[in-house]
Amino acid sequence: MQSLIPSLDSGFVIVGASGAPNTNEKNRLFVKYNKDGDTQFVKIVLPSLPIIRHSFLGCIQEADNSYLLMGEHRDSNNNFYPTLSKWDKQGNEIWNKQYNINKYGLMSSIFKFHGKILMNGTQVYPHPTKILIYKPFILKVDTAGNLLSTKYYTDTVLCGGFYFWMGKFNEDKLFVYGGADTLMDPVYKINNPAYIGMIDSNFNFIWRTYFTSPDYLHEIYKVSKISDGNLVAVGSDMSIMNHINYSHIVKLDSMGQILWERRYMYPNRLESHYLYDFAEADNKDIIAVGSIKGGLPNDSQNCWFLRLDSIGKLSATDSGFAIAPTGILEIGEDANEVLQLYPNPANNYVKVAYNIHNDGVLSVYDISGKRLITQNIKYTDHETELDISRFAKGT
DSSP states (O other), X not given: OOEEEEOTTSOEEEEEEEOOTTSOOOEEEEEEEOTTSOEEEEEXXXXXXXXXXXXXXXXXXXXXXXXXXXXXXXXXXXXXXXXXXXEOXXXXXXXXXXXXXXXXXXXEEEXXXXXXXXXXXXXXXEETTEEEEEEEEEEEEXXXXXXXXXXXXXXXXXXXXXXXXXXXXXXXXXXXXXXXXXXTOSSOOSSSOEEEEEEETTSOEEEEEEEOOTTEEEEEEEEEEOTTSOEXXXXXXXXXXXXXXXXXXXXXXXXXXXXXXXXXXXXXXXXXXXXXXXXXXXXXXXXXXXXXXXXXXXXXXXXXXXXXXXXSSBOTTOOSOSSOGGGOEEOOSSTTOOEEXXXXXXXXXXXXXXXXXXXXXXXXXXXXXXXXXXXXXXXXXXXXXXXXXXXXXXX
């Protein structure tokens, strides 16, 4: 299964691919459920020559209850093509379009923007010094499936990664994210950073933020806009030192500035931790879900949940989770880092975010060692505010 969406009749639609076990077979799969989870129809579409494999990867529903399904075709010459097809509410195909992007293509996202359909993915093709390289692209089509424009990105820093995802930020902007391959780039020497960017309605970049820590290889799996107008991203960072993946979550403002960034792992579990998706709770907490893989008999995989407050710290309001919030470890760029201050510079107040395991006392000293502030703090709060309005600048 590749995509699930709610339908206008309170049911659900799932699209993907099906095939016999241990074979290279791949057939298109389109399934409709009612609100009670009862199956209304299952459509399995076999390929016909010259197409030998095909699948659905994304879906949107139109106001007339029809469905637009994005997919891929592979022909007998091993060429991949993006596809878009329209289906009625009973699951009957109305039309099917195929688009030639000149290269092997991997599709990622589909959604409506300004009344048109946007689909995006990556071109894949050989390179003299590498096995393959990847270039992002965006297809813009009308609601009848006619191709209106294609945007190709040739910037080397945007190459690479098996994914290039996109989402709507507002009526004028789109956010994008993916993996960047900088092995060929003269400026960025970090291998395989992740990036998040903002593009305008003409698909030109407004800004790009790269995650290029020399200590980690970065992957971002989900980015969404939250209620305060900022972006939150989740994924995984692999340590260069020990090759363990840590769960990674980061918050950015609408101009791409990083507001905070956290890494977490479950104690005594030296396996790889991933976060794949998240949701915002009513109290603005962030609930993230992922997996812990490997390191156990048969290389098993466990579900992994985190509930974090609005600054990415383990939430004191957590309840009903199998994992106790105080048992999870935060991994920083410096493992001993437990305090973060913001904003910087500050005028009348400064907030201090902390990650401690017991109640304590926070003291602030000037450069001469004179104590200026003493304040009790609770480990469950993870944040306190200090009034610095009475101090001269530079204190």
